[in-house]
Amino acid sequence: MSATLQNVVNKPYKHGFVTEIESDVAPKGLNEETIRLISTKKNEPEWLLEFRLKAYEQWLKMEEPKWSNVTYPKIDFQEISYYSAPKPKKKLASMDEVDPELLRTFEKLGVPMNERAALAGVAVDVIFDSVSVATTYKEKLAEVGIIFCSITEAVHTHPELVKQYLGSVVPVGDNYYAALNSAVFTDGSFCFIPKGIKCPMDLSTYFRINTEGSGQFERTLIVAEEGGAVSYLEGCTAPRFDTNQLHAAVVELVALDSADIKYSTVQNWYAGDESGVGGIYNFVTKRGLAKGRNSRISWTQVETGSAITWKYPSCVLQGDNSVGEFYSVAVTNNYQQADTGTKMVHIGKNTRSTIVSKGISAGHSSNSYRGLVRVSPTAADARNFSQCDSMLIGDQCSANTFPYIHVRNNSAKVEHEASTSKIGEDQLFYFAQRGIGSEEAVSMIINGFCKDVFQQLPMEFAVEATNLLGLKLEGSVG
Amino acid sequence: MSVVTRDSYLKSLLQGQSQLSASPLERLNRLRANAVDRVSTLRMPTKSDEEWRFTDISPLTKMSFQPMRIASPLQISDVEHFYLAETVTRLVFVDGVYAPHLSTKLPDVSKDSGFVVSNLSATKSEILTIIEPHLGHHTEFKDNIFAALNTAFLHEGALIIVPRNVAVEIPIHLLFIATQKEVTSHPRCLLIAESGSTVTVLEDYVTLQEEAYVTNTVAEIVLAENAVVNHCRIQRDSKKSFHMANCTVSLARASQYQSISVAFGARISRYNLNLLMTDEDAECVADGLALISSHQLADTHVFIDHLKPHCTSRQLHKCIVDDAAHAVFNGKIMVRQDAQLTNSSQSNRNLLLTPRAQVDTKPQLEIFADDVKCTHGATVGQLDNEEIFYLKSRGLSEITARNLLTYAFGAEIINRIPIESLKLQLEQTVLEQTRKN
Numbered sequence: 001m002s003a004t005l006q007n008v009v010n011k012p013y014k015h016g017f018v019t020e021i022e023s024d025v026a027p028k029g030l031n032e033e034t035i036r037l038i039s040t041k042k043n044e045p046e047w048l049l050e051f052r053l054k055a056y057e058q059w060l061k062m063e064e065p066k067w068s069n070v071t072y073p074k075i076d077f078q079e080i081s082y083y084s085a086p087k088p089k090k091k092l093a094s095m096d097e098v099d100p101e102l103l104r105t106f107e108k109l110g111v112p113m114n115e116r117a118a119l120a121g122v123a124v125d126v127i128f129d130s131v132s133v134a135t136t137y138k139e140k141l142a143e144v145g146i147i148f149c150s151i152t153e154a155v156h157t158h159p160e161l162v163k164q165y166l167g168s169v170v171p172v173g174d175n176y177y178a179a180l181n182s183a184v185f186t187d188g189s190f191c192f193i194p195k196g197i198k199c200p201m202d203l204s205t206y207f208r209i210n211t212e213g214s215g216q217f218e219r220t221l222i223v224a225e226e227g228g229a230v231s232y233l234e235g236c237t238a239p240r241f242d243t244n245q246l247h248a249a250v251v252e253l254v255a256l257d258s259a260d261i262k263y264s265t266v267q268n269w270y271a272g273d274e275s276g277v278g279g280i281y282n283f284v285t286k287r288g289l290a291k292g293r294n295s296r297i298s299w300t301q302v303e304t305g306s307a308i309t310w311k312y313p314s315c316v317l318q319g320d321n322s323v324g325e326f327y328s329v330a331v332t333n334n335y336q337q338a339d340t341g342t343k344m345v346h347i348g349k350n351t352r353s354t355i356v357s358k359g360i361s362a363g364h365s366s367n368s369y370r371g372l373v374r375v376s377p378t379a380a381d382a383r384n385f386s387q388c389d390s391m392l393i394g395d396q397c398s399a400n401t402f403p404y405i406h407v408r409n410n411s412a413k414v415e416h417e418a419s420t421s422k423i424g425e426d427q428l429f430y431f432a433q434r435g436i437g438s439e440e441a442v443s444m445i446i447n448g449f450c451k452d453v454f455q456q457l458p459m460e461f462a463v464e465a466t467n468l469l470g471l472k473l474e475g476s477v478g
Numbered sequence: 479m480s481v482v483t484r485d486s487y488l489k490s491l492l493q494g495q496s497q498l499s500a501s502p503l504e505r506l507n508r509l510r511a512n513a514v515d516r517v518s519t520l521r522m523p524t525k526s527d528e529e530w531r532f533t534d535i536s537p538l539t540k541m542s543f544q545p546m547r548i549a550s551p552l553q554i555s556d557v558e559h560f561y562l563a564e565t566v567t568r569l570v571f572v573d574g575v576y577a578p579h580l581s582t583k584l585p586d587v588s589k590d591s592g593f594v595v596s597n598l599s600a601t602k603s604e605i606l607t608i609i610e611p612h613l614g615h616h617t618e619f620k621d622n623i624f625a626a627l628n629t630a631f632l633h634e635g636a637l638i639i640v641p642r643n644v645a646v647e648i649p650i651h652l653l654f655i656a657t658q659k660e661v662t663s664h665p666r667c668l669l670i671a672e673s674g675s676t677v678t679v680l681e682d683y684v685t686l687q688e689e690a691y692v693t694n695t696v697a698e699i700v701l702a703e704n705a706v707v708n709h710c711r712i713q714r715d716s717k718k719s720f721h722m723a724n725c726t727v728s729l730a731r732a733s734q735y736q737s738i739s740v741a742f743g744a745r746i747s748r749y750n751l752n753l754l755m756t757d758e759d760a761e762c763v764a765d766g767l768a769l770i771s772s773h774q775l776a777d778t779h780v781f782i783d784h785l786k787p788h789c790t791s792r793q794l795h796k797c798i799v800d801d802a803a804h805a806v807f808n809g810k811i812m813v814r815q816d817a818q819l820t821n822s823s824q825s826n827r828n829l830l831l832t833p834r835a836q837v838d839t840k841p842q843l844e845i846f847a848d849d850v851k852c853t854h855g856a857t858v859g860q861l862d863n864e865e866i867f868y869l870k871s872r873g874l875s876e877i878t879a880r881n882l883l884t885y886a887f888g889a890e891i892i893n894r895i896p897i898e899s900l901k902l903q904l905e906q907t908v909l910e911q912t913r914k915n
Binding site for chain 2: 067375377390392393394395396397398399400401402403404405406407408409410411412413414415416417418419420421422
């Protein structure tokens with residue numbers, strides 16, 4: 001490994017700073033009282049409290065899952081503060097009212113909100129810690145009937161929709177972390193695309209974790225009615241901390257007949273320092289239900305951050321002719337661990353799914369693809385194609401694939417392919433011959449390796465992701 | 479099963495173990511005692527164990543285990559049809575018990591060369607020192623109840639030692655015949671191929687009756703430097719029986735191991751093949767075919783562990799699944815940090831013939847070295863309509879076209895068998911089993 005490569009890999013975390021804002025923090029610990037406190041603080045209706053308590057009850061009965069290929073010290077759930085909200089709590093109507101300190105933070109992060117919305121045409125629902133602070137473009141979206149707001153707000157303004165869909169894809173007792181999230185989630189985004197509406201712009205949310213020691217439990221719910229279409233972006237960065245932070249989000253997508261939901265993620269949370277100290281634990285449950293005929297759910301993710309990434313964005317293909325897609329690039333470096341992949345559950349007839357997963361591991365990291373393709377007896381003529389490629393940079397890292405394929409229908413056609421490779425000396429030599437330095441060559445090779453996935457990203461993200469990867473792997477090859 | 483208590487069930491598994499006569503080999507007695515201890519701390523795997531997630535062996539736990547001590551009075555004429563034209567050297571075990579009168583003695587020339595094909599319990603003392611470091615050393619029974627049970631009953635078994643630089647031209651036939659119902663046999667094989675030797679071994683499980691019984695085998699194969707071993711494993715047990723098998727192969731520098739395992743029989747079968755590439759330049763090939771129908775379940779777990787650089791492994795496993803049968807495949811390739819320049823490929827192809835057929839496959843890669851070439855793939859599907867159309871356009875009927883394609887799917891593996899008469903026999907079996915009218 002050359003010195004340049006070392007440099008690239010070891011570039012310090014760009015977004016590591018803490019914004020000092022007075023936070024309204026709940027005492028540490030989790031019990032029924034905490035849940036009632038969250039519910040009261042957020043002025044929630046009775047049914048939501050019941051939802052939370054039911055989840056908590058289930059959670060108590062569950063055990064922490066151990067099957068993944070990641071190791072971490074035991075999490076003390078009583079040491080986490082489950083609620084923290086930036087102090088200025090009054091409703092904000094315009095950007096001017098946002099705490100200037102907060103705005104400066106976004107400035108540093110490179111999110112010039114006031115300009116960005118206008119320039120890029122993106123509506124940004126900013127989540128800062130657990131409370132939605134400002135929402136832009138809401139009026140514009142409201143004109144066509146799209147509801148895009150924080151889930152807290154949706155609970156009050158559209159309780160019937162939230163009540164109908166919340167927990168319908170990821171039930172409260174689905175898994176340990178989903179149950180925890182259902183019990184204590186504080187905020188998140190809600191998006192509703194009514195019948196026949198194509199969302200005129202990409203929707204995006206920025207997540208940041210602030211306030212040392214507070215776990216963040218986001219809840220996202222996106223529903224697209226018949227013929228609706230939406231592209232949703234989620235991007236995250238987080239400040240540098242030494243204590244591990246748990247992040248257990250739940251994302252639910254529901255697509256009715258002919259609806260189309262595209263969910264893209266660029267994740268660059270704090271991954272810990274070079275020796276693996278600190279970093280975010282990212283234990284997320286993401287699932288989309290392609291409920292209607294001809295519906296489509298597409299996940300695209302670029303995972304570069306977090307000390308531990310443990311998530312499987314999944315598609316349940318219930319409607320006939322529904323389509324599920326999963327495109328993923330996961331990059332791990334230093335002591336990062338990633339166990340990620342997808343599940344494609346084929347239930348309806350003629351359902352199709354595509355999985356393209358690219359894993360790049362460097363340093364001492366471990367990168368696993370774990371996927372499930374299940375074809376139920378009812379899924380006649382189901383079709384799946386999976387491809388997962390890994391690239392190793394250095395001999396201290398590992399790349400694993402655990403694909404599970406269960407087929408219960410003989411008309412199904414399932415294909416899985418995987419390969420592992422490295423950046424060869426001859427490839428670098430070829431570049432050098434043409435006057436391209438190793439640094440740039442590596443960046444080009446990696447971008448070529450990930451091209452299939454980057455193509456799926458919306459324009460702005462594709463640029464960001466390319467830079468991100470270059471940054472992450474700088475100095476690791478050669 | 480409503481197991482009365484765990485202890486009583488385990489006790490029933492070990493029934494008859496204490497009546498085994500002590501072996502002159504002290505290590506063997508110790509090994510048995512350890513295995514007995516181990517059995518009492520283990521339990522039968524259930525579907526909640528990751529390694530047994532798709533293989534429900536609860537029907538097996540309803541069976542009583544009774545090892546057979548007295549061989550059935552079989553005549554050569556009863557079993558002759560299992561003999562193969564090419565093989566002269568054969569060891570026959572009836573319900574797990576060595577049957578000397580059915581086995582064929584070795585040509586005398588082998589005497590001084592050190593070539594050994596014999597029953598394990600009749601081992602001469604000078605040979606003991608050779609087998610001592612290997613017997614029970616390769617197949618771990620720490621977490622494997624079936625290997626532990628086999629080891630607890632370790633008594634007789636097939637022992638093959640091919641001395642240095644000897645090439646044994648004629649295949650060695652290890653024939654395991656099941657004759658009685660509701661018994662358990664624990665066949666054991668140990669093959670030591672010394673440096674530069676070459677040998678072909680056929681491990682053959684057959685039956686003379688169609689009732690339920692349990693076969694629980696352990697095979698240990700050791701290849702020294704430059705040794706070449708061809709290993710065929712044919713499992714033709716009764717469709718009501720249970721077949722549990724563990725095979726561990728240890729490959730030294732520049733040795734070559736080729737294996738073909740074919741499973742036709744058993745209601746539930748499980749084959750664990752562990753290949754350890756312990757030194758550089760070793761090569762292994764592990765091919766397999768499972769051809770199952772009705773409610774059969776065939777489970778193949780192959781683990782290839784690349785511990786050292788420059789090794790090559792290749793694997794092609796196929797399953798033809800008819801009726802409501804269920805095929806399970808788990809291929810795990812581990813490339814350790816040391817094992818640079820590994821070249822490994824693995825492919826699992828499954829053909830489902832009916833809507834009720836099931837397949838669970840998990841081709842797995844775990845890689846800790848960067849300069850390697852590893853690929854794996856898995857496919858599940860039915861016969862290709864275009865291929866059928868192509869044959870129909872040449873005047874074949876739909877049914878003939880289907881039969882031909884299904885046969886060809888399985889024949890790809892069978893054709894790799896190095897023993898001609900066995901190949902013809904199995905081709906016939908595949909043809910008959912895949913033929914639909």
